Amino acid sequence: MSRTVPLILATALFMENMDSTVIATSLAAIAADIGTDPISLKLALTAYLVALAIFIPISSWMADRFGSRNVFRIAMVVFVIGSIACAFSDSLLAFVVARFVQGMGGALMTPVARLVLVRSTPRHDLVNAMAWLTVPGLIGPIVGPPFGGFLTTYFSWHWIFLINVPIGVIGVVLVSRFLPEMTRVAPRAIDFKGFALAGPAFALIAFGTSVISLPALPPIVGVLATLLGLALVAAYARHALRTDEPLFDLRLLRLPFFRSAVVAGTFFRLGQGATPFLFPLMLQLSFGYTPFESGMITFASAVGAIIAKFAATSIFRVMGFRTSLTLSTAVSAAGLLAMGLYTPTTPIALIIGILVFVGFWQSTFWTGSQAFVFADIEDKDAGQANVMAQVSNQLSIALGVALGGGMLEASTALRGGELTLGDFHIAFIVLAAVCLISTAMFIRLPRNAGHQLQAAH
Incomplete structure (x- = not known):
């Protein structure tokens, strides 16, 4: 049973991890x-990430309130419904809405899967079980791009979403048959007011920054949406600092290492988020x-990322x-x-070699930053810090996609004419500069930063 449960959960996570990488090659x-x-399809990418940011914070509460197995099954069904809707989309609006539905399912799958695993596995076997659960996170990014490209080139892009249907059905059947019913824990009080302020704030900021330069809508629409989102952020901050159990405890940002992990990590993801x-x-x-x-x-x-996992x-x-x-x-x-210097004459072997090397260090950053979040966090605040870090990750990647797409649109608008290679070069150079801000922030850390985490090893 110790392997059965994590492998069943991994079925759903493989579907989610592969889907997030498959779509990039088919845009x-x-x-x-x-x-x-x-470029307009950046809205579909940000819609998925915003859905994750909105619903991840309430995933544990839903699992405790309605049962982990029930919520996990529902999450898989919602993800499959979103996948079907993506395949049958015939407009940008329909595709964006379908991706948001997918994101709702995905937001519940990963956190609830970890919760199910912790509650169904003896502590002495938890590390081994977690290792099985992380398999899809390693395989998905490798399989996704070539598999999605193969389906799109030789069949149709619709199949990159329809393939989720049999996987999801099998997953629901396996969960229903083999996953034990978890003992429900009395859910902690949820900050509904905070959720009502934060959720729309995330959506409006991501939407506003994504559509400011889109020709389909007047720029003022994006500006107003972004300003309204920022106003809701200010309202949430005021609410959170006056609430004992807020949705996101902003008081944790007073801790220097946690603040560095979140803020510097945000600039890193703003730069890197648009790359896929x-x-x-x-x-x-x-x-x-x-x-x-x-x-x-x-x-x-992704090959470089796999190698980094061992080092x-x-x-x-x-x-x-x-x-x-x-x-x-x-x-x-x-x-x-x-990437801002590549041309069609650049040797493919050189591009692949650089991708492997950079992928190694990107993966090293992800591994280290996820641990560094907890460098000065007390045990009682670990859950809250984890949620804030996850939401920050998804939002900053979504804004990174908006920034990258916006740079392409701004470049073509200023120059006039069709999209050219030079526009991509400008976008990548700007993103590199944004990413370097995180380097400047991390280099200012104390030499012994994170030593508490080293002691744990």
């Missing part, structure tokens, strides 16, 4: 089919590659957190800068 084909331009969106588009629109060919190239970064612990033990985080963000920024 150009989807855009052509539904009658929009590829921009790079495959550049390879297809400017280099002339098919979705399958671009997928075979972009998966190289990250040693890297942080030998180099410490300050040096490791500084180096990994600097290398990642250099990788973005390199």
Whole structure:
């Protein structure tokens, strides 16, 4: 049973992890089919990430209130419904809404899966069970790009979503048959007012920043949406500082290491968040590659990420957190800068080699930053810190997609004419500069930053 439960849960997480990487190689084909331009599809990417940010904070409460197994099954069904809706979308609006529905399901799957695993596995076997659960997170990014590119090139982009249907049905059947019913825990009080303020704030900021430069809507729509979202953020901050159990406890930002992990990490993800969106588009629109060919190239970064999983612990033990985080963000920024210099004559072997190397250090950053979040967090605040970090991750990646797409739109608007390779170069150079801000922040950390985490090893 110790392997059965995590493998069943991993079925759903594999579906989610692969889906998030599959779509990147198919954006150009989807855009052509539904009658929009590829840059506008950044709305679909941000819609998914915003749904994650909105619903992750209430996932544990829902599991305690309605039962982990029930919520997990519902999450899988919602994800499959969203996948079907994506496949049958015939407009940008329909596709964006369908991706938001997918995100609602995805927001509940990962946190609830971890909760189910913790409650159904003896403590002495938990590390082994978690190892099985992380398998889809490692395999999905490798399989996703070439698989999505293959389906899009030789069949149809619709299949990258329809493939989720049999996987989801099998998952629901396995969960219903083999997953034990969890003992429900009395749910803690949920901050409904905070949820009512934070959820719309996330959505409005992501929507507003994404549509400011879209030709389909007047720029004032994006500006007003962003300003309203920021006003709701201010209202939430005022509410949270006066509430004993807020949805997000902003008082934790007073802790220097936690604040550095969140703020510096935000600049890193702002720079890196648009890469899965921009790079495959550049390879297809400017280099002339098919979705399958671009997928075979972009998966190289996931190979580097896999290698890093086996070396990250040693890297942080030998180099410490300050040096490791500084180096990994600097290398990642250099990788973005390199993307701003590639041309169709750049050797593919060189591009793949750089992707593997940069992917290694990006993965090192993800591993270290997720631990560094807890460097000065007390046990009683660990759950709240985890939620804030996850939501910050999703929102900053969503805003990174909006920033990257916005740079393309601004560049073409200022220059006039069709999208060119030079527009992609400008976008990547700007994103590299944004990513470097995180390097500047991490290098200012004390030399012994995170030593508490080292002691734990």
